[in-house]
Amino acid sequence: MPSSTRLPARVLAVLCGSLLAVSAQAHMQAMDDGELSNVTGQAAFLTVDASTYQNYQYTRLNFGADISLLTNMDQLSLGNYTRTGANTVSNQPSDILINNFALGRVDNANSAQASVVPFQIQDPYVEFAFQTNAQGVRQLVGARIGFGRALGDLSGDIQSLTGNLQGKIYGPASIAQQYYMQQHNLNGFTCLFDTNCLALSLAGNTQVYADVNLLKAGTGETTINGQPINRATQIGIAKGDSLHSDESGLIASLIPTLSTTSNCQALGLTTCFDLTNYKSIYIGKPGGTNVATDGAQGIFFSLQNQNVPWKDLANAGNFVSTQSGAFANFPKVGTGADAVYPILINLYDALRGLPRVSTCMGAQASGC
Incomplete structure (x- = not known):
């Protein structure tokens, strides 16, 4: 303006x-x-x-x-x-x-x-x-x-x-492992020789979650020179943040450290996603x-x-x-365990995107 x-x-x-x-x-x-x-x-x-x-x-x-x-x-x-x-x-x-x-x-x-x-x-x-x-x-x-x-x-x-969009992604770490293996053409054997795949494999079905926000593509920054970004085209896990887990055990306790994001990457996975991937959001x-x-x-x-x-x-x-x-x-x-998010996306959909639901009567999915 x-x-x-x-x-x-x-x-x-x-x-x-x-x-x-x-x-x-x-x-x-x-x-x-x-x-x-x-x-x-x-x-x-x-x-x-x-x-x-x-x-x-x-x-x-x-x-x-x-x-x-x-x-x-x-x-x-x-x-x-x-x-x-x-x-x-x-x-x-x-x-x-x-x-x-x-x-x-x-x-x-x-x-x-x-x-x-x-x-x-x-x-x-x-x-x-x-x-x-x-x-x-x-x-x-x-x-x-x-x-x-x-x-x-x-x-x-x-x-x-432009603005404030606070969402949450959640699901078992095994979803991320399966996605990583598909992206890198790995199988159960070759996964053992890939550090990131092995780490995700050890996490197994540990439930993980992360806050997602509007951010700058390629860097994961939510602010620049202390000012909020505008005209964002991506959403994801902010730079320096990570996956979290409320479960107990050594692997669960290591997840935040292992998955800390930098330049939109964590454990070999992309952590910044195009907004256009999400055609319909509940x-x-x-x-x-x-x-x-x-x-x-x-x-x-x-x-x-x-x-x-x-x-x-x-x-x-x-x-x-x-x-x-x-x-x-x-x-x-x-805040904390009592926080209620406007948008909740399971980890599978977060990595792969969400299709558009029908919003028209008839065969047209959009543009009616």
Whole structure:
């Protein structure tokens, strides 16, 4: 986004229009008399919150509704402008660029039994950030659309992402060994003479896991000169991080040291993966059906003409620092063993990629 002092009016039109378009396609759940009787003192579906932080003032419109939708678009492009600087890690034209973007899926798409499995959204909101300049003029500096909770399939050919995407990969180490053997044309005998293959073999079925983030291709860096990267084209295990295991025993205790990543490599395996490998990603608890209990929290998309801190509605008391331009936030909630991730991918799919689920009625998988 250009370094102008005003956020273009078309940004507001895009953000508000997007939410209205979603609402127009949504299935609203009716409230019975008992539920209505519990609503007092304010409109049932819209509330307004005002707050301040540092020298920013915020106005948030909360839509108290559950939304279910299936939507397809040719392209989602946010923050389309010329960027420079070391932390711009690709030549993609937009901060966020997803072709054949879709929310929701269609099961048995090419049959008479086709059924829609919608993307579920709970408590969506639109928020605006203002700042008073040196001349005492209050100006709009940012806007975002967010969800209290979200659950379902997000599909697309992800060309670039800017923001915070915190996922987790997990599975037995034997999956990584099998993949390594396939990539290097090894068998059970020749594996014994390959240091990396042997180490993976000794790990056996030890359960391993790792956090994954947006990172720079080839290096695994998530920041450059202390600044977060933007326009990332890959996701993976960050430089200096490693696989982990909660199991006991000597091999399990050695896994973090043996698998420390450097230049997108660990134990001879690639640890950085093209975002385009993942055609469909399930947001929220895998297999979950109830957005209120299984949905991912804290997701938002924002546009700002300067670095704006947005209140983290999923982690109380925290703020999310965003760069000027477009920003997508898919955070984990909580810490340690209590952490809940917006995206969980088993190790097999992490190494090989995820195919696109059908998002159209009929034979077309996308572009309907």
